[in-house]
Amino acid sequence: MNKQGIYLDYAATTPVSEAVFKEMQPYFGDVFANPSALHTMGQEAQAALDNARHEIADILGADWREIIFTASATESINLAIRGVVKDAKRSLENPHIVTTSIEHSAVLETCRDLEKEGVEVSYIPVDGDGLVNPDDVAKAIKDTTVLASVMYVNNEIGTIQPIKQISDLINSYNENSDVKKVVFHTDAVQATNYLDINPHDLGVDLMTISGHKIYGPKGTAILFKSRDVSLAPATTGGGQERGYRSGTENIPAIVGFAKALKDAQSFKNSESERLTALRDKFIKDVLSGAKGAGLNGSAEKRIANNASFCFENFPSEVMVPALDAKGVYVSSGSACAARVPEPSHVINAIGKEDCALNTIRCTLGRETTEEDLKKATEAIIEISNQA
Numbered sequence: 001m002n003k004q005g006i007y008l009d010y011a012a013t014t015p016v017s018e019a020v021f022k023e024m025q026p027y028f029g030d031v032f033a034n035p036s037a038l039h040t041m042g043q044e045a046q047a048a049l050d051n052a053r054h055e056i057a058d059i060l061g062a063d064w065r066e067i068i069f070t071a072s073a074t075e076s077i078n079l080a081i082r083g084v085v086k087d088a089k090r091s092l093e094n095p096h097i098v099t100t101s102i103e104h105s106a107v108l109e110t111c112r113d114l115e116k117e118g119v120e121v122s123y124i125p126v127d128g129d130g131l132v133n134p135d136d137v138a139k140a141i142k143d144t145t146v147l148a149s150v151m152y153v154n155n156e157i158g159t160i161q162p163i164k165q166i167s168d169l170i171n172s173y174n175e176n177s178d179v180k181k182v183v184f185h186t187d188a189v190q191a192t193n194y195l196d197i198n199p200h201d202l203g204v205d206l207m208t209i210s211g212h213k214i215y216g217p218k219g220t221a222i223l224f225k226s227r228d229v230s231l232a233p234a235t236t237g238g239g240q241e242r243g244y245r246s247g248t249e250n251i252p253a254i255v256g257f258a259k260a261l262k263d264a265q266s267f268k269n270s271e272s273e274r275l276t277a278l279r280d281k282f283i284k285d286v287l288s289g290a291k292g293a294g295l296n297g298s299a300e301k302r303i304a305n306n307a308s309f310c311f312e313n314f315p316s317e318v319m320v321p322a323l324d325a326k327g328v329y330v331s332s333g334s335a336c337a338a339r340v341p342e343p344s345h346v347i348n349a350i351g352k353e354d355c356a357l358n359t360i361r362c363t364l365g366r367e368t369t370e371e372d373l374k375k376a377t378e379a380i381i382e383i384s385n386q387a
């Protein structure tokens with residue numbers, strides 16, 4: 001990785017690790033055949049695909065039949081939400097979805113799109129810390145509810161949602177109910193590097209993970225789909241991925257994803273500990289030194305690598321390029337919205353409307369050092385004090 005600057009945007013994307021890159025290389029050339037082909041070369045590619053699927057299933061504590069490869073987390077989320085709704089529509093005219101107001105746009109825009117087709121959606125608000133109350137999710141469930149989708153970790157402010165408590169409530173509702181089962185999906189994209197992601201322990205039926213947030217390649221992701229969930233395919237074609245996601249599998253990316261997930265899980269505890277310590281000092285130093293700085297989101301229920309700051313009367317549109325000029329690369333709000341200076345829906349949802357255009361997100365990763373954060377802190381303090 002280019003270490004000339006200080007990259008603090010790991011929530012937007014991570015570099016492909018050397019170990020992952022090495023693992024992928026043979027599948028661009030030597031083992032390139034189509035895994036659906038019946039000849040020996042095809043079968044070699046098929047073996048790599050099977051192997052990656054089994055490895056991922058083992059890491060998640062899942063069955064290999066519960067892993068669906070897709071080309072992005074966005075696609076995985078679309079398959080989860082649209083797949084459940086389409087399946088439910090066979091017997092229900094206006095299915096209902098429960099989600100939160102701080103989801104990634106992949107969830108929110110999919111829900112909004114489905115609303116145009118008569119699907120009803122409840123967007124559960126969060127508190128000032130950015131946390132969802134599990135009871136609010138449970139209370140929103142009604143006879144027509146087919147899906148709840150709650151993100152594990154928020155991509156902008158790093159808050160960790162009480163997924164297990166929510167799944168306990170949903171699962172007890174499902175046990176006591178003779179109406180259609182409520183399927184529970186979680187977007188675990190920002191959780192994978194630092195938290196437990198066993199879907200059975202979490203009590204979720206569907207779970208999304210993205211390759212490029214875990215030092216794997218871009219354009220690859222999975223949807224975990226519990227075997228008792230019924231899903232309509234989002235794409236049709238050659239019937240790959242057990243018919244849920246047709247299209248020739250991207251073998252190098254899938255092999256890279258499996259290696260990245262394996263490494264992410266083995267570094268999980270040590271990286272969480274290391275980054276939490278670095279991050280807490282960084283937050284303390286920025287808050288004490290920078291003019292008008294505040295922290296967005298819960299200080300405690302927060303993923304190890306996230307520091308999201310609001311600067312009173314100092315637009316991120318000015319702060320981000322000023323930091324860039326000093327070689328410090330951060331993001332304003334979420335990655336996907338970063339080129340559009342629109343107020344952050346997440347910051348609005350936590351009731352900090354004044355901060356919705358004045359927030360920078362600094363996210364740490366494997367290459368982040370204490371020295372990097374010292375320099376970044378000095379740069380932030382210098383710029384903010386010019387205001």
Ligand code: PLP
Binds near residue numbers: 104
């Ligand atoms: N969900 C969350 C929480 C994210 O942070 C992102 C990426 O920013 C996505 C979904 C979309 O991931 P992908 O880029 O793989 O489509």
